[in-house]
Amino acid sequence: MKTPTLSDETPPEESIRKRAMAASGWIAIRRPAMMIVQLGRNIVLTRLLFPEAFGLMALVAVVMQGMQMLTDVGINASVIRSERTDQAFMRTAWTLQVLRGLLLTALCAIFAEPLAYAIAGPAKAQQLAGLLPLASFVLAIGGFRSANHIASNRDLKIGRLTIIHTFTAIASLVITVGLAAAGMGVLALVWGNLANAVIGVGIEFLLLKGVTHRFELEGAAVREQMGLGTWIFLSTMLTFGANQIDSxxxxxxxxxxxxxxxxxxxxxxxxxxxxxxxxxxxxxxxxxxxxxxxxxxxxxxxxxxxxxxxxxxxxxxxxxxxxxxxxxxxxxxxxxxxxxxxxxxxxxxxxxxxxxxxxxxxxxxxxxxxxxxxxxxxxxxxxxxxxxxxxxxxxxxxxxxxxxxxxxxxxxxxxxxxxxxxxxxxxxxxxxxxxxxxxxxxxxxxxxxxxxxxxxxxxxxxxxxxxxxxxxxxxxxxxxxxxxxxxxxxxxxxxxxxxxxxxxxxxxxxx
Incomplete structure (x- = not known):
């Protein structure tokens, strides 16, 4: 019996060119839509929150991005580059992604104070450290993202991803603005990020089909997915430093x-x-x-x-x-x-x-x-x-x-x-x-x-x-x-x- 693969879902006559053009069209819609939502969010929230709240949340974002990038061993890039599209391969990628997200949240909660001191200095460390344990749950939630989002990117099927991301952004915007209007201050931004992660993961599982999700670590798949790990780890570690040195x-x-x-x-x-x-x-x-x-x-x-x-x-x-x-x-x-x-x-x-x-x-x-x-x-x-x-x-x-x-x-x-x-x-x-x-x-x-x-x-x-x-x-x-x-x-x-x-x-x- 033939093992089902994600590539079986792509019609053989569908060319790379047509899929790339379709993907380009969806992104041409998605980027302006996301820009409008993001800028609209800031325009509203700047009337409800003081600049210090955005400053503190910017430092939280530096820590979150740093934790993600400093543990990037190239799983997504390896899946996109690989010729394998079978279920075991994709489930292995998803399992590694989940384990990584849980590990990051645990590390962020345990080392909140030294991380805050390293990023913000002594004057702002206490405020930042108080937010990191809660904010870090976005990493654990994100680890459970459907493996089908990687497959969709690989196969240039961006349509449903565009709908998911746009709806998620609008829903989290409503939640964040509501919390800010209720006087929650910077916590409105933190809880808004968590809501965004939960809604996004939930909708991906509902709308994206292909991989049957369960925990699995196939040896050959692990070796292949970690094969680019050394150079990608070094590259992303250095990328984080270069991208966030200003913050x-x-x-x-x-x-x-x-x-x-x-x-x-x-x-x-x-x-x-x-x-x-x-x-x-x-x-x-x-x-x-x-x-x-x-x-x-x-x-x-x-x-x-x-x-x-x-x-x-x-x-x-x-x-x-x-x-x-x-x-x-x-x-x-x-x-x-x-x-x-x-x-x-x-x-x-x-x-x-x-x-x-x-x-x-x-x-x-x-x-x-x-x-x-x-x-x-x-x-x-x-x-x-x-x-x-x-x-x-x-x-x-x-x-x-x-x-x-x-x-x-x-x-x-x-x-x-x-x-x-x-x-x-x-x-x-x-x-x-x-x-x-x-x-x-x-x-x-x-x-x-x-x-x-x-x-x-x-x-x-x-x-x-x-x-x-x-x-x-x-x-x-x-x-x-x-x-x-x-x-x-x-x-x-x-x-x-x-x-x-x-x-x-x-x-x-x-x-």
Whole structure:
């Protein structure tokens, strides 16, 4: 009798290309929906909570992410990369995931005080330590996530995952706002996170089918899933340090109030990065992995095509944040959070650096060059630490933010070196889109700051003229991106496959 596998559920005629396009469409829906929910949540909660609550929760998030990343041995990446899709293999992955979640919660509760001291310093350690035991239950709950979410990502079946994540976010938003309105303070954020985890796990088990869940540890599956463990463990450990060095240093350098402003600004500014990373991990990496598994699969071509469109979309959003970030906070947020406006603009620099890095690094795993991934994250960590320290020393918080980008730019160089050695590079996309992003951001910022220097304008006129000028710059930038993408023959093919042949034919550079 044939052992059922998850791949049996994928029709043989369904191509990688069609599934990748369908997944891209779902993510194009999901990311804006999640962004609206997340930003709406913050707009409401900033009227109910003081900045210190967001600052304290930002430090809790650092600990939670650190615990997760420092114990990442590459289970998900191994499942996506593997040719095995049988029940025993997937149940082993789920069992390891559950054990890891339970272990993390236990460690976080036991070592709450030293963890709090390490992250927040002596002045804030007591407040943070009091929250960690409760907050850490999100790790145990998350460990029980259905193994079918990994399979869905692997097979580029993102539709139900999009529905699940969007519904979960809305439900937890309602719960969090209700608790905050009831006067629970920072605990409203903690319980909201727990509600999000419980609802998400429950709905995944209801809607995602495939794996029959029970505890199982098959020896061969364990060895394969832990096979990438050494390099991925080193890489994720270094990634955590590079990604969170700003939060760790902020915990010791500034007040909880300033950390709160920073965390709110970070949510807006990192939306383009989240979009890029979501496409990279949910579409780009699984697609090129499947291409690589198939003999003669042109995963290099898939990489170039997908990344060009991804960088173009990210560039448009980054420029939008750089131009309109301060105005967004001025119009929609409680006046107490005005400092988040200028922070959001400065954060666009490290965010773009992270996008360049994060849309390349996963390709190293597909190519079996995990050592370069670890090396790139080591460079990121050292570069970010030095940049953050020196930036804050000489230029305060703006310097810290700009210094954060140094590590990502250096890390991108190491990733590029690894890809070149493996016969894959994408420098043209790096330079083209970075150049246009820089120019458009500078022009847009100068236009709006010029309006600010006109003393005779009323507040309404100032806002209206700023929006109009910013919109013109952003529209021109968007058109420029379309022209740049249109000059790339492989992008024409992508447009044609989406049924946009007329658009592709209207672009310049047609051969």
């Amino acid at each position: 760790v240093m902020l915990g010791r350098l500034v007040s909880l109030e300033m950390i709160g402003f920073y965390s709110i600004a970070f949510v807006l500014s990192t939306q383009p990065k989240e979009l890029a990373f979501r496409f990279a991990t949910s579409v780009l990496f699984p697609a090129i992995s499947e291409k690589a598994r198939k003999s003669g699969g042109d995963f290099r071509g898939a990489f170039h095509k997908s990344r060009a469109v991804l960088l173009g979309a990210s560039s448009f959003i980054v420029v939008g944040v750089a131009i309109f970030g301060p105005l967004f906070f001025e119009l929609l947020y409680d006046p107490r959070y005005e400092p988040s406006g200028w922070m959001s603009r400065w954060l666009c620099i490290p965010v773009w650096a992270m996008i360049l890095f994060g849309t390349k690094d996963r390709a190293l795993i597909t190519l079996g060059a995990g050592r370069y991934l670890a090396a790139s994250n080591a460079v990121r960590l050292v570069g970010s630490a030095l940049g953050v320290y020196l930036g804050h020393k000489f230029a305060g918080l703006p310097g810290l933010i700009v210094g954060l980008s140094i590590g990502s730019f250096l890390g991108t160089g190491v990733v590029t070196l690894g890809l070149v050695k493996a016969g894959l590079t994408d420098l043209r996309n790096d330079f083209v889109f970075s150049g246009w992003t820089l120019v458009a951001s500078i022009v847009g910022i100068l236009a709006i700051e010029g309006v600010n220097q006109i003393p005779t304008l009323s507040n309404a006129a100032h806002i209206g003229l700023s929006i109009a000028l910013g919109a013109v710059v952003l529209a021109v930038h968007g058109y420029t991106l379309v022209l740049a993408l249109g000059a790339m023959p492989h992008v024409r093919k992508v447009l044609g496959r989406f049924g946009l042949a007329r658009v592709a034919g209207a672009l310049p550079g047609r051969s």
